[in-house]
Amino acid sequence: MIFGFDPSRDPRKILIWTLVALGGLVMIMPFAFMISTSLKGRGEVYDLRLVPLAPTLENYTYLFRETKFVRWFLNSFSIASISTISVLFFDSLAGYVLCKYRFKGRQVVFVAILSTLMIPTEMLVIPWYVMSKNMGWLDTYWGIMFPGMITGFGVFLMKQFFETVPDALIDAARIDGLGEFRIFWEVALPLVTPALSALAIFTFLGSWTAFLWPLIVTNSSSNYTVPVGLASFSGEFSTEWNMIMTGAAVATIPTLVVFILLQKYIIRGVILSGVKG
Template structure:
């Protein structure tokens, strides 16, 4: 009886937490289907649902261009992080060379620096190289991450050296060992890293806002901030419509790769 009561309390807490997490998303979708007059009503179900807001953001702004820009930035940075962070993590974990510990500590120290403190050096670097208001300017801060190197180094440590030595005895080169032997062993960790990287770069706002000056290179978060700001009021129905479309790729990525996230968490716990 006590066990059943405890489970009931746990389920009630989980249901309450789920409702609290889902409700803002439901409200966002609901508001995106409301007219400008009904946007401040407290009803969740729109009285006069309309898709006019979705049509308006595509017709009245380069929303599709912003969507493509965000997709390009998120995909390229995710692929770069997945490859280079995994490669650096593998080298630090499985090779012995002078200064390895110092290099690793230096990489870890970057995690303690707030992003806001890096904005000025990033912008000065972009200005010197002529990368402002360009894809390169948006891309380069996210091409490698200290967190990714740390994560992959920890997982690479779990690969038995005997497996790598056996591959060397069979005549495989070091880079081929990395691709054919090491990566399959840590694929759940790579998948989790890809998801974190994609979400981070898809939702990035501060740096794209600073480095981009024209609508042609705006990403979705930056574009949305300019899209619905009127002179006297904020067009919440347009913001919510754009935000709903923005959330769709994130939901798709989660549903496609959620089993890798769970597997990565399980393996981390086993370690």
């Protein structure tokens, strides 16, 4: 409703428009400063002007040549991708079973899964660490990934969405001769793609920006993810703001790509999850 209105007609809309514009400005400022700082030389960092006096790409050159940023980027990317694929598969499978099958203890299992949503990561970090240590997973990719391979949130989201798939469709597929897994894969799953897209975005972004657990479980700098790597630019005595901003600027790119590719689904997915959830 915001677009295509004529402000001269309705003063209330001028107010709304102004507020929205201000909000947008507030949102975009950190990004503008991030880009701007990444283009500043070391001496100019604490000079808070938006347009650098002497723009330079030396931060970028340094980031790619002298640090392990490329490695961190690939680490983050593969971990986020694998987690996302795993979450999409297992969460939708679990959600489907909880939604469409009647079996003893179904409700108990569902409540148990939901209850995991109420435990904050900070509380889980210690048991995860102990577990990783016992299993020999410390400082490995699997160590970083394992807590996020299946998520309670995703199971919940998918279960709710599978409610929209009519049972008769599943019965029809049974009569058509499909096996149970293929009914899930070929009939039910294609009908919940908006939910899958939303879940993919949530999971990918969540994994991409995860900080606390990767920081704890990794030791060697070659196993760092992007956020942990960027944090390492902040030392005990000084913080290389220009490097952090440069790394952050590059790290924003995949999230932008994911969002642009899937935005029509995420908006639909968020709306739907609002309705369904």
